[in-house]
Amino acid sequence: MGIIGIRTATLLLAALAWRSVLVAAAGEADGVFNVKDYGARGDGTTDDTKAFIDAWSAACGARGSSASLLVPAGKSFLVGPARFSGPCASTRIIVQVMGTITAPPPGAWSGQKYWMMFYQVQGLTVTGGSTGLLDGRGRSWWWSDQCNRYGDIYKAPTALVVMNCTDVELSKFSSKNSPQMHIAVSQSSKVHLTQLTTTAPWDSPNTDGVHIDQSEDVRVTRSTMGTGGECVSIGPGSRFVTVDGIVCGPGRAVSVGSLGKKGATESVEYIDVKNVQFINTSSGARIKTWQGGKGYARSISFTNINFTNVDNPVVINQFYADPYHIPNMGAVAVSNITYTNLKGTSRYRTAVEFVCSESGSCTNIHVNSVAITFPYGEALALCQNAQGDTSGYVYPKIPCLR
Template identity: 35%
Template sequence: MSPQTPIITLFMILLASLVLCNCSYIVEPLHQTNSEYYYPLHDGRLIKTKHQHFGHINKLDTLFSSRSRGMISVDDFGAKADGSDDREAFKKAWNEACSKGAILVVPKNRIYRLKPITFSGPCQPNTTFMIYGTIEAWPQMSAYEEDRLHWIVFDSVTNFNVDGGGIFNGKGKKWWKNSCKFTNNLPCNDEPRPTAVTFYNCKNLRVKNINFKDAQKMHVAFFRCFNVFVSNLVVTAPENSPNTDGIHVAESQNIDIRKSNIGTGDDCISIISGSKNVQVIDITCGPGHGISIGSLGANNSEAEVVNVVVNRATLTGTTNGVRIKTWQGGSGYARNIKFMNIVMQNVTNPIIIDQYYCDQTEPCQEQDKAVQLSHVLYQNIRGTSASTVAIKFACSRTVPCREIYLHDVILESQGGGGTTATCENVRYVNRGKFYPQCSP
């Protein structure tokens, strides 16, 4: 053996170690079904997608490199923050950051106004959007004539980070005031309103330390996204602002939402069809309509929701607590859902399954079909109800709720007196303390 052989061998070992350490996650094979979904983008296209069911992530050490990267300010590309539309400057800055995997910076103590805009990928890995200041929606509704459904869209970006402590302000009051849910003055107008911030077809995404305020409709939505980590969001809108869901999840898998404070005029968190492996942990909710699975099965559609965990939440003064809502006539299933370690404070419907959901002015006709609900756990849920009926299971006559488990559930009256439970067409098991209990 030559004197150089040990040195060469050591060099090869070190090189192999570096290559192996560069792999940040492993994903099991992708499985698809044939259920189709149409999603509109800003240019008027309807993108046809399919429900995609991803395997679990086996390892996820880090998504983003700690290496030093360039910082690109929107001001360097002509953003003025003077009340004019800064969209062109943001587009140029985005294109530069996206092409380099750099950090796009929205400076502190400045307010930038944007008309509807899409930040498109693919980008170089580790592209980051650091918002320290405020981004405001353009105030004139005429700017949304081409697309009434979106204000800001992040489309098809992988290994992407949004952070910084800044604010997305949807300036939604002008949009709410014409809604039939907001005013009793006639005539009113329920035309489509934009979601404030939409992440579409994004993978390995982190959204942290961001404030969302007064969205036109939903505040932040994840559509067809995979592997998303969300934490330390503050989402606020008035209690009477219509359909202003805080965080909305649809057609997405492996979603982790943590340590966020949400108070809006609709669901704090809503999870709808196509969602799989969703964790919601350490959430403060109120005002609003609670934390909801659904609605599912609208317009006789097929629904699929599986593996949802809501753990450690406090709901205060909400119109619902933890809710599953489905329309009559739908099909499919929602199963393996856990609501655990939840505190209810003056909540009107603390625990509710409503398979007769009907969010329209005309009455809904009863139908034979329904979304199948099964394997739902309620564990260690305690607090006070603002209504007499603290637990309501209104399940389908033809497709009853199955395997509903209640472990240590105590819900007392906020104003004194007793509470009751109504349990229709439900097969349940209770263990430990359970109050109020279902009538025989």
């Protein structure tokens, strides 16, 4: 190539490079925003919160079909509390958690109720891989003086909150030892949580795997959850929720409720729980409401459920956390509840408990094909004020259903 050709090629490369700068400046190119490029150290001791927020701001402001915030593998980043707010310029923002994000000790929280929150984002993916981990360092909360000073464990923060968001996927990362709930979905819609792992000791208080409230069109699928709280808790204002393919244990249950505390009017409807394995949990398929509450829990199904050594496999309890059953006090109406193909073993003799209010608020309970045994004798069902029917083989026999 002659001198003229070299100069021409050089000018062409320079022009292309300059055009790339202009395109990026105009926000027309997708980008990856690595937290290390914004000052994150990833040494496990330096506070990297500002770097994460700055990287989020850059990714959220980048225009294009998508933008990514990268948390690289092989590093441990001390972060939080932090709020990542939208709306964002791109149609989808992707957070790739390939490394470990570690929570600060309790003294650094200043009363915040969450560790990390995604707020008002439309089109969000938070994903990881075999190395992606959120470490909430919950042990410093569960049995410490910090909890005693705050009064109770409910003052402990939730690890990851999705609030007021639409079109969200959380997938393929792990969360361990959350101070309280691992993941909470609130006031959001079109949310899919899949291939997640949440772990905490069986006696860690209220470390729910996933909690859902005031949200609709939420799916929790193909995940493993072992905690000290509910594996999945479905709270007030939840509609069209699917829980499918969960392995739960240790923990409490997949629960609907609790609803109606202090006389509140609350509702939950169109809940589908299926293909769940409960292993050594304190409950299994559970619905719980408070005395004196108002509203309803309706159109709820539990299908293809397997219990292994579960304390209380099937429960409807309208006297949740209230030992004083006041007659005719009223209750959240529980109706159109369907149980199909439930089987396994109960740790205690009473395998089914339908304990309902005298106000006649448990109706249309349908039980089809249930076989839950007690290894050391005859299994029993406790049935109080529930109305409904059974079909197929049902053991133990439920005396107050037709």
